[in-house]
Amino acid sequence: MKKPSSKIRKEIAKLQEQLKHAETREAERIGRIALRAGLGEVDIEETELLAAFEELGKCFRGGKAGTSGRKGAGESSTLRGQSEAVTSGTTSGGTTEA
Structure with a gap:
């Protein structure tokens, strides 16, 4: 049986509130x-x-690339470049996101 759009x-409004x-x-x-x-x-x-x-x-996701789905997510390539600059002087030994 199909649900009415109302x-x-x-349900969507309730889920959005739960998400918030x-x-x-x-x-x-x-x-x-x-x-x-x-x-x-x-x-x-x-x-x-x-x-x-x-x-x-x-680091906590095991190095897998992920998106946040948030505003500014399209800036990830810019942020990756900044991230490389931030970590380049450290002894983290890790690689940046590919």
């Missing part, structure tokens, strides 16, 4: 951890910090 819209709450919880968790690590006091541009977080995320 019911589907209600889940993203808020995740952001708060990561933010608290970043503050405990002292990142709140680091004077760094947001794009550089994002590139560093992407590299960190890649």
Whole structure:
């Protein structure tokens, strides 16, 4: 039996609200951890910090490329270049995203 479009819209709205709450919880968790690590006091541009977080995320995903689906996701090639610059002077030994 097919669902009426109004019911589907209600389900979508409910799921969007759940997604919003889940993203808020995740952001708060990561933010608290970043503050405990002292990142709140680091004077760094947001794009550089994002590139560093992407590299960190890649380490935990086993080096697999992933997209966040967020605004600015199309900037990934630019951010990868910045990420290479950020990690080039470190002893991480890792490779940048291909």
